[in-house]
Amino acid sequence: MVGISTALITKRGNVKAEEIFEFCERCGIRQLELDVRVSRDLLREMIPKLKKGEFKAVSLHNFCPLPDNIPPHKASADAFNLASLDLEERREGVKWSLKTIETACELEAQVVILHLGFISDFGEDPRRFLEDNFKGKPLSEFLKWREEKVKKHLDALFRALEVLLKRAEILGINIGMENRYYPHEIPLNEEIGLILEEFEGAPLFYWHDTGHAHVLEKLGVSDQKKLLRIYGSKMLGLHLHDADGFKDHLAPGKGEINFEELKELLPQNAIRILEIHPPCEEDELKEAINLLRRNGLV
Numbered sequence: 001m002v003g004i005s006t007a008l009i010t011k012r013g014n015v016k017a018e019e020i021f022e023f024c025e026r027c028g029i030r031q032l033e034l035d036v037r038v039s040r041d042l043l044r045e046m047i048p049k050l051k052k053g054e055f056k057a058v059s060l061h062n063f064c065p066l067p068d069n070i071p072p073h074k075a076s077a078d079a080f081n082l083a084s085l086d087l088e089e090r091r092e093g094v095k096w097s098l099k100t101i102e103t104a105c106e107l108e109a110q111v112v113i114l115h116l117g118f119i120s121d122f123g124e125d126p127r128r129f130l131e132d133n134f135k136g137k138p139l140s141e142f143l144k145w146r147e148e149k150v151k152k153h154l155d156a157l158f159r160a161l162e163v164l165l166k167r168a169e170i171l172g173i174n175i176g177m178e179n180r181y182y183p184h185e186i187p188l189n190e191e192i193g194l195i196l197e198e199f200e201g202a203p204l205f206y207w208h209d210t211g212h213a214h215v216l217e218k219l220g221v222s223d224q225k226k227l228l229r230i231y232g233s234k235m236l237g238l239h240l241h242d243a244d245g246f247k248d249h250l251a252p253g254k255g256e257i258n259f260e261e262l263k264e265l266l267p268q269n270a271i272r273i274l275e276i277h278p279p280c281e282e283d284e285l286k287e288a289i290n291l292l293r294r295n296g297l298v
Contacts, residue, residue: 008023008285013072037072043103059109059271078117082116118185119150126182129182150191165199179207192230214257215248240275251284
């Protein structure tokens with residue numbers, strides 16, 4: 001079975017619950033991941049069909065519902081940095097993450113997916129920095145800078161995760177930490193294992209994102225297959241989307257990722273969520289699902 005992130009519809013702006021449900025039904029999908037653009041009002045519209053079991057909220061992507069103080073056009077899973085050295089920002093991130101966990105419990109979802117934060121004094125436009133390939137500096141120079149900075153942020157993140165994982169355990173919700181897109185974000189490579197080890201026994205798991213892994217692989221920072229080999233046994237689920245260079249969230253088959261090569265590295269019971277963004281249309285989505293089926297991924 002495969003689910004789909006509501007981002008494909010909510011990113012178009014000002015949508016109603018019925019539009020989401022009708023689109024998914026036409027594509028033969030009844031499992032959903034509720035994304036960061038799902039407002040409190042939209043969630044209220046969705047709840048009746050979710051509670052009746054006509055559609056299933058399998059996962060929620062933090063922060064969901066959209067925090068009250070964030071306008072829809074600024075919705076972001078990085079709205080609050082859970083690894084921030086600023087205590088107030090971290091508290092806000094924890095507060096709204098707890099709300100997501102509680103909402104997941106109410107909807108009987110299986111998992112909440114978290115972005116674990118980033119090194120806050122990066123000081124560059126991340127997109128431009130990525131496209132300029134580290135501004136022409138050696139990769140080793142960037143990684144050295146990152147290593148010097150990241151420990152304090154990990155310590156801050158651990159304090160945030162302690163609170164979140166205690167609540168998640170009480171409510172029976174699993175937490176998936178997602179591999180990230182930019183190299184100054186957390187976790188990177190071995191940091192995944194470090195965090196899992198720190199919270200061994202807690203409901204914390206790895207959540208793999210194919211597009212993000214591809215982007216960091218293009219930069220020479222990470223290796224998609226290596227991540228799956230090392231952390232596959234700790235993996236709860238994954239976001240499936242394609243990438244072309246640094247452009248991700250494409251429908252599978254529209255980029256450079258060889259999904260057939262990934263098949264054998266994925267745990268059989270891993271939750272599979274298509275996280276595709278507009279302008280993907282209905283026919284393109286159906287083609288992508290067929291491609292994944294032919295490759296044995298869904």
